[in-house]
Amino acid sequence: MGVKTYLFLPDGGWCRRQCKQKIGEGILPFTFSRLQKNACHVAHYKQARGGWRLRITADYHTHTVYSHGKGSIEDNVKAALKRGLKAVGICDHGPGHLFIGVRGEGALRRMQEEIRALRYKYPQIGILFGVEANIVDLDGKIDVPENLLPALDILLLGYHKLVRPASVRAFFWLAANLFCGWLKFHPAWLRRLNTAAICTAVRRYPVTAVTHPGLQVDIDTGKLAAVCRERGTLLEINSSYGEKLDEYVRTALPHGVFFLCSSDAHTPERVGDFAASFALVRRLQVPRGRIVNLQEDDREKQQE
Numbered sequence: 001m002g003v004k005t006y007l008f009l010p011d012g013g014w015c016r017r018q019c020k021q022k023i024g025e026g027i028l029p030f031t032f033s034r035l036q037k038n039a040c041h042v043a044h045y046k047q048a049r050g051g052w053r054l055r056i057t058a059d060y061h062t063h064t065v066y067s068h069g070k071g072s073i074e075d076n077v078k079a080a081l082k083r084g085l086k087a088v089g090i091c092d093h094g095p096g097h098l099f100i101g102v103r104g105e106g107a108l109r110r111m112q113e114e115i116r117a118l119r120y121k122y123p124q125i126g127i128l129f130g131v132e133a134n135i136v137d138l139d140g141k142i143d144v145p146e147n148l149l150p151a152l153d154i155l156l157l158g159y160h161k162l163v164r165p166a167s168v169r170a171f172f173w174l175a176a177n178l179f180c181g182w183l184k185f186h187p188a189w190l191r192r193l194n195t196a197a198i199c200t201a202v203r204r205y206p207v208t209a210v211t212h213p214g215l216q217v218d219i220d221t222g223k224l225a226a227v228c229r230e231r232g233t234l235l236e237i238n239s240s241y242g243e244k245l246d247e248y249v250r251t252a253l254p255h256g257v258f259f260l261c262s263s264d265a266h267t268p269e270r271v272g273d274f275a276a277s278f279a280l281v282r283r284l285q286v287p288r289g290r291i292v293n294l295q296e297d298d299r300e301k302q303q304e
């Protein structure tokens with residue numbers, strides 16, 4: 001089975017060995033068998049000082065047809081197995097989203113049952129039941145029913161627009177975010193409210209990771225990173241947004257917070273696709289020890 005690995009070439013550009021192929025942005029997604037055939041690039045990698053070779057161990061943020069993903073839970077599990085992952089997280093959008101959320105608590109329970117059955121069918125991989133929760137009020141309230149929280153293996157939390165507000169105050173706050181977002185206008189008072197709500201949510205719930213912070217609404221990333229560090233909550237390096245996330249990772253780094261790379265796959269084909277995350281990790285020189293689901297690949301050493 002071809003395990004997906006990524007080859008980082010710090011100088012990018014062209015392979016300087018005999019093949020002279022274009023290497024693109026300095027990242028080559030290779031299956032291990034292809035890597036062996038491509039001895040030329042491997043030699044280049046070994047030659048390049050500071051080159052990294054990283055391996056994905058788990059993708060905790062994937063979507064299915066229960067929200068607006070394209071594949072079933074089983075499709076994502078099969079895709080994760082194909083990629084050689086040790087675990088896959090099924091985290092569809094929380095029920096508070098007006099258009100793409102999971103259809104209520106009943107659907108969440110059905111997902112839980114389906115995952116339970118799939119664990120017997122695929123014992124070789126960890127299948128985690130989770131939600132990508134939405135913040136629905138200024139006090140950090142999320143859209144996952146309290147009684148369901150103990151059943152979750154993983155709780156992701158992220159700002160999304162167009163969620164159902166839990167109070168009148170929340171309605172005006174969410175509407176302000178919507179309009180200011182459209183107008184690309186970021187008043188300080190709104191940023192303060194957004195930051196306070198998400199920080200309260202991180203303190204209030206057992207949040208595993210905050211998804212794509214700073215992307216949908218304006219927040220003070222430094223403050224959030226400090227709270228996440230204190231609570232042991234991870235910040236996500238999401239593979240679906242590329243360079244848009246550079247600024248927040250740069251701001252979060254000095255706070256000592258830990259990161260989680262994820263695909264945010266909405267199709268089974270993208271499960272375990274970390275290319276954009278790795279590009280960011282390389283661009284910003286994020287220390288590998290700060291990313292919880294990556295390992296250095298030692299199989300090359302075993303080969304020698």
Ligand SMILES: [Zn+2]
Nearest residue numbers: 063068093266
């Ligand atoms: Zn989505």
Ligand SMILES: [Zn+2]
Nearest residue numbers: 061063132264
């Ligand atoms: Zn998502």
